Amino acid sequence: MFITGNITRFADGFDFAHQQDIAEVKKATEIGYEINPFNLTSGVAPLRAEVVEQTLKTIIYTEDHFRFYREVPKGKALSNVVQYIKVYGYGQSENVFLPAGENPPFEDHADFARGIAYVKYLGNLRIVQHPATLIQTHIMDVIAAENMAGARHLARQLELALFWGNSKLGPNGTEWYEFDGLYNQVEAVYDLGGEPITEPVVNDIVQMVLDNYGFPNKFYMPPIVYSDLMKQIMGMQRVLLPTKEGGYSVGAPIDVIRTQAGPVGVVPVFFLGKGDFRCPLKKVPAAASHANAATAPASVTAAINASANGAEWNKLKVDTATIRYAVTAVNRYGESAPVYSDAVVLETADFGKSINLTITNASSLQNPPSYFNIYRSDNGKDFYWVKAVPAASQAAGGTTSWSDKNEQMPGYYTAFLGEFNSNVLEFLELLPLTQVPLAQIQPAIRWLLLMYATFVVYAPRKIVTIRNIGLIDNSQVM
Secondary structure, eight states: OOSOSSOOTTTTSOOOOOHHHHHHHHHHHOOOOOOOGGGOOSTTGGGOOOOOOSSOOOOSOOGGGOHHHHHSOEEEOSSSEEEEEEEEESOOOSOOOOOTTOOOSSOOOOEEEEEEEEOEEEEEEEEEEGGGGTSOOSSSOHHHHHHHHHHHHHHHHHHHHHHHOOSOOSGGGOOOSSOOOHHHHOOEEEEOTTOOOOHHHHHHHHHHHHHTTOOOOEEEEOHHHHHHHHHHHHHHSOOEEEOTTSSEEEOOOOOEEEETTEEEEEEEOGGGGOOSSSSTTOBOOSSOSSTTSOOOOSEEEEEEOSSOOSOOGGGGOSSSEEEEEEEEEEOSSOBOOOEEOOOEEEOGGGTTSOEEEEEEOOSSOSSOOSEEEEEEEETTOOOEEEEEEEOSOOSTTOEEEEEEOSSSOTTOEEEEEEOOSTTTEEEEEEEEEEEEEOOOOSSEEEEEEEEEEEEEESOTTSEEEEEEEOOTTOOOOO
16 A cells, blocks of 8 residues: 555555545645745655756846947056046148248147046945855855856946946036046037937938047947837848748848948947936936935926027927926935926927026935936926936025026937047046955955946047937837
């Protein structure tokens, strides 16, 4: 007999049984899917081995997502203050043709200028309890796993800062902890005003680079903008390629656009399409990000300027616009909860006038703000970031002002096209990514991952920022 209890009729393997007997057999032999070991009390489930596959499955970003950081030219910083020389001109004389035997009428010289960039400090603190180093794991060594995770976390922040970093967000525009990214260093701007990128537009932007003595070679864009461009171009130029199985593959990736300046590589960049950092895709937070974040403002007021001053509200392509703002205060620890303004209604006659914001600090200012993030909602849409403004006052009840001319539209995409080589820009490292052990003061192992570096654009007009990019249906990011 192979089952104890009241079930005895199956000793020879043949016989009839009551339904209750069959149910008891089923229960006794069921293995189940329960994963809590304290609930494995019936059937043969307590005998089931728990097996964890011995491979770490990565379900978030990897090194392949850090496209721009991998490709940006890199150099060595020799000090925490990087100084470099830029040449702006080779001479001033308009005519170098002379009468025979005579000297030029005046002496000539090149125009040089010195640029300065400050090295910034990146770090990530990691900790592993000592028992975790002793137990058997089904993946790599736990410290190695934490090192890999820390390096990727730093690389993600670095990739975002290379685009969106801002070094002038300290109070009153003083030096901040970040270096400047492309968005805050590039001087040439092409504004699409919510329209999609097309092939003719690409050639217009290439011409801007040529006019500033650049030779464009790369076009970095969000993946969804890349997809949008693919739909337009591949719709006109259908490609059918035979496969080895005898069928056909449809379409082909656009790696290069051939322009009047030569081939320009097209590079979709994952983090250009994300709203994780201070950028036009960032939505207003619902609550403070840290207990020590800056104290939220007391109020924000918005009013239309009395006269036209070059605002660009016509880009909204509506007859009447209802504009509303949300403002958060930020310090080195994090961002406060938002404070909202009343709605402002723009009529057609107001489209050339800015909207002037006044941000008032709280009367009880526990954590003074370093700067403010300003988010905007157009005609009832979601609030997206449009500007970061240094705090003009860190005093209780102090005010900070800013005028919105709709230069940056909320919820639209950004791309960069230009000449990308070491003569135009460089990522300079004083200390490459390094592991620094910390003193062991408890049964845990703590260490820092550190990097000291800065990012310099030597020729800020040889790259073009393409802002306010819409999609084919002329929509914002969803």
